Amino acid sequence: MHRRSTRKLLSDAIQLLLHHHLKPRKSIEECKQIHAKLIRSNQTPLQIHIFNILLNFYSQCNDLCSARRVFDQMPHKNVVSWTSLISSYALHGFLRTSVALFTEMLESTVKPNTHTFSFMIHECTTSCLSVLGIQIHCLVIKFGFEKDEFLGSALVDFYLKVWNNMDEAFRVFDGLWRRDRVTWNVLISGLADVSDVGEVLRLFREMRVADELRPNDYTLTSLLKCCSLIIEVDQIHGLAMKYGMESDVVVGSGLVDMYGKCGKLDTGRKVFDSMEVKDIFSWSSIIASYVRNGSPEQAVTLFLHMCRQGVKPDQHVLSSVLRACAEAGNLESGIQVHAQMIKNAYQADCFVGSALMSIYANAKELGSVEKLFRRIENKDIVAWNCILMCYAQKEELATFYSISLFRELCQTSTVRPDMATLVALIASCQSVLDLAVGIQIHGLIMKRRVGCETSIGNAVIIMYSNCGSIIDAYKAFDDIVNKDEISWSSIIGSHLQNGFELEAVNICKEMLAEGIYLTSFSLPLCIAASAKLAAIDLGKQFHSFFVKLGLEGDTFVGSSIVDMYAKCGNVEASQKAFKELQEPNVVSFNTMISGFARQGNAAKAIELYGEMEKMGIVPNGVTFLALLSGCSHMGLVENSLAFFNIMCQKYNIEPEPEHFACLVDVLGRAGRLEEAYCIIENDGSVLAWKTLLSACRNYENTKLAEKCATKVMQLDPTDHSSYVLLSNLYSREGKWKEASKLRQKLVNVGGKKNLGSSWLM
DNA sequence: TTAGGGTTAG
Numbered sequence: 001m002h003r004r005s006t007r008k009l010l011s012d013a014i015q016l017l018l019h020h021h022l023k024p025r026k027s028i029e030e031c032k033q034i035h036a037k038l039i040r041s042n043q044t045p046l047q048i049h050i051f052n053i054l055l056n057f058y059s060q061c062n063d064l065c066s067a068r069r070v071f072d073q074m075p076h077k078n079v080v081s082w083t084s085l086i087s088s089y090a091l092h093g094f095l096r097t098s099v100a101l102f103t104e105m106l107e108s109t110v111k112p113n114t115h116t117f118s119f120m121i122h123e124c125t126t127s128c129l130s131v132l133g134i135q136i137h138c139l140v141i142k143f144g145f146e147k148d149e150f151l152g153s154a155l156v157d158f159y160l161k162v163w164n165n166m167d168e169a170f171r172v173f174d175g176l177w178r179r180d181r182v183t184w185n186v187l188i189s190g191l192a193d194v195s196d197v198g199e200v201l202r203l204f205r206e207m208r209v210a211d212e213l214r215p216n217d218y219t220l221t222s223l224l225k226c227c228s229l230i231i232e233v234d235q236i237h238g239l240a241m242k243y244g245m246e247s248d249v250v251v252g253s254g255l256v257d258m259y260g261k262c263g264k265l266d267t268g269r270k271v272f273d274s275m276e277v278k279d280i281f282s283w284s285s286i287i288a289s290y291v292r293n294g295s296p297e298q299a300v301t302l303f304l305h306m307c308r309q310g311v312k313p314d315q316h317v318l319s320s321v322l323r324a325c326a327e328a329g330n331l332e333s334g335i336q337v338h339a340q341m342i343k344n345a346y347q348a349d350c351f352v353g354s355a356l357m358s359i360y361a362n363a364k365e366l367g368s369v370e371k372l373f374r375r376i377e378n379k380d381i382v383a384w385n386c387i388l389m390c391y392a393q394k395e396e397l398a399t400f401y402s403i404s405l406f407r408e409l410c411q412t413s414t415v416r417p418d419m420a421t422l423v424a425l426i427a428s429c430q431s432v433l434d435l436a437v438g439i440q441i442h443g444l445i446m447k448r449r450v451g452c453e454t455s456i457g458n459a460v461i462i463m464y465s466n467c468g469s470i471i472d473a474y475k476a477f478d479d480i481v482n483k484d485e486i487s488w489s490s491i492i493g494s495h496l497q498n499g500f501e502l503e504a505v506n507i508c509k510e511m512l513a514e515g516i517y518l519t520s521f522s523l524p525l526c527i528a529a530s531a532k533l534a535a536i537d538l539g540k541q542f543h544s545f546f547v548k549l550g551l552e553g554d555t556f557v558g559s560s561i562v563d564m565y566a567k568c569g570n571v572e573a574s575q576k577a578f579k580e581l582q583e584p585n586v587v588s589f590n591t592m593i594s595g596f597a598r599q600g601n602a603a604k605a606i607e608l609y610g611e612m613e614k615m616g617i618v619p620n621g622v623t624f625l626a627l628l629s630g631c632s633h634m635g636l637v638e639n640s641l642a643f644f645n646i647m648c649q650k651y652n653i654e655p656e657p658e659h660f661a662c663l664v665d666v667l668g669r670a671g672r673l674e675e676a677y678c679i680i681e682n683d684g685s686v687l688a689w690k691t692l693l694s695a696c697r698n699y700e701n702t703k704l705a706e707k708c709a710t711k712v713m714q715l716d717p718t719d720h721s722s723y724v725l726l727s728n729l730y731s732r733e734g735k736w737k738e739a740s741k742l743r744q745k746l747v748n749v750g751g752k753k754n755l756g757s758s759w760l761m
Numbered sequence: 762t763t764a765g766g767g768t769t770a771g
Binding site for chain 1: 762763764765766767768769770771
């Protein structure tokens with residue numbers, strides 16, 4: 001072929017490259033045509049150049065086989081041909097083939113140049129090939145390329161990222177012929193990654209003074225990573241404005257992120273709004289900022305806005321917005337984001353999966369949590385801890401599930417349990433039945449010598465308290481080296497939970513003597529202890545702490561004061577404390593309604609319920625229990641029936657045994673025994689049947705009493721009271737035979753009448 | 762040929 005036609009082929013190949021993005025499918029065909037002509041052509045130096053263009057072209061079109069064919073068909077190959085194919089294989093994920101080809105090249109007549117070595121070192125960095133990187137560095141020295149600035153930048157990056165070896169990185173850096181902005185940026189970025197702020201600032205100054213180089217967007221990004229104070233972020237922001245990089249998508253996103261982390265959400269938002277180009281990083285940064293700064297609703301709104309703009313969510317933004325849904329307690333949005341997660345195929349992602357798990361865990365959807373956990377591919381310790389915390393909240397067999405999963409973690413995963421794992425594991429022990437397991441887990445904690453750690457020790461205190469072992473709880477408290485306010489409130493709470501109110505108050509005094517202040521956690525516990533002891537003077541002292549500590553805005557603590565006064569019998573003081581609550585919630589209302597009910601003032605209780613409804617506060621099961629108990633004490637049958645219906649029908653609340661018992665009590669006292677029987681016929685509990693049974697005794701309705709007693713005996717055969725009650729009824733009616741039979745039956749099932757006792761004896 | 766940013770629990 002003539003020289004002219006080769007030139008034509010070259011111009012065709014260049015045209016091909018230029019127009020490829022316009023008509024990709026057509027250009028592959030054109031490429032094949034040029035390729036065919038080229039094979040038939042004579043050899044000219046230009047030919048290698050055209051072959052190289054075609055090789056790169058096929059590679060860009062993801063047709064590696066054709067790229068390889070071009071390479072194999074080349075009569076002569078140069079360094080560009082070799083380097084192109086080596087990089088093509090690596091970029092398409094065929095790292096071994098790429099390295100094999102590099103080795104083959106070393107044995108060929110064509111020698112690698114600085115481009116080839118730069119690429120290979122870069123590959124060693126991204127794929128973390130630590131030993132191969134050093135071997136290639138030796139070759140670089142052998143070939144005399146070590147002073148090259150391009151290759152040097154790649155080597156500095158390699159030593160910092162793969163080996164974390166600053167000395168070697170500096171050695172390469174100092175030996176370079178000249179340093180450009182990239183070389184400086186590589187070094188600064190590597191040091192910023194290990195948070196060597198002093199060194200980063202020194203280099204930043206030196207770069208500007210010694211080499212007279214202006215910082216660019218990469219430099220500012222590294223500097224931003226080192227910021228820990230708002231003033232530093234402001235300074236970088238100033239530099240970005242000075243050099244016109246404020247609206248650069250990467251620098252801008254970095255600023256948005258850092259302002260969010262420093263709590264200056266508004267400034268971050270201004271930067272975000274000023275950015276002309278926003279990518280998924282920018283959206284992710286601003287959304288995470290809203291979550292971090294306590295505005296989860298706005299984070300969710302922004303996420304929806306982002307989706308509407310056609311930006312495809314990725315795993316980062318999904319996990320941020322899921323955290324927002326969790327914090328806003330918004331299960332519905334969580335489900336919507338779950339749909340986006342499935343749509344964008346992030347089900348196997350550990351971060352997204354864990355964030356979603358906590359949403360379903362809060363909603364008590366344990367089955368969904370389990371499914372999500374199983375779908376995560378590379379589970380990290382956070383994912384494991386998340387499901388363990390979830391199992392710890394199970395109502396039944398929590399220890400069984402938790403221990404099985406912990407065993408699975410230890411036996412099947414390379415992930416190592418951490419402190420949070422042990423905390424989650426021990427939190428699964430919730431009752432005296434779990435004490436044996438709890439002791440074993442505590443043994444594991446002792447073996448690892450982490451019992452003295454505050455977070456673990458606090459969890460151990462709570463475990464022993466839940467399992468009823470207060471002495472061990474105190475020992476665990478004693479073992480903690482640095483007791484925090486949670487340690488103190490846990491041990492105070494433990495004593496209160498196990499009926500040691502006086503000791504709880506004494507420990508509180510000890511805490512105050514140690515110079516630890518009462519907090520919104522420990523104070524309500526002490527107030528509750530005063531209430532239990534009916535010690536109003538003590539309660540008043542704690543009330544004064546409430547004022548002194550400025551906790552008046554805390555509804556939780558405020559409600560405990562309302563409860564304390566009511567339980568101590570001073571309803572007026574209770575009412576006053578209730579009126580002083582700044583933002584009463586359902587708990588506060590329940591406390592006050594219970595206070596009135598306990599006092600026998602059903603009218604006031606009902607009136608307060610009306611106020612609560614007017615304020616738009618939704619009542620719960622506890623509210624209705626208080627109302628029913630108030631009405632039942634006063635014999636208000638119709639009111640009781642009305643509240644029971646409102647609860648079930650208007651608020652869709654499933655009645656608990658206590659609700660039934662109250663209703664049966666009031667009906668029973670009014671002699672409406674059959675009516676009570678009808679209500680509990682299908683779903684009554686032992687408590688309701690026992691209540692009805694005693695009503696039957698009062699009205700001497702032996703027929704119905706027999707039915708009730710049979711039910712109680714079925715539900716709890718060891719309960720003595722049903723046998724005794726019925727037997728007394730039989731005796732009263734002169735049915736001595738039946739009475740005696742029943743007493744014998746009681747002896748047979750092993751039931752024993754509890755002996756009475758009196759505080760006065 | 763070489764350099765950069767955002768995410769999960771307690």
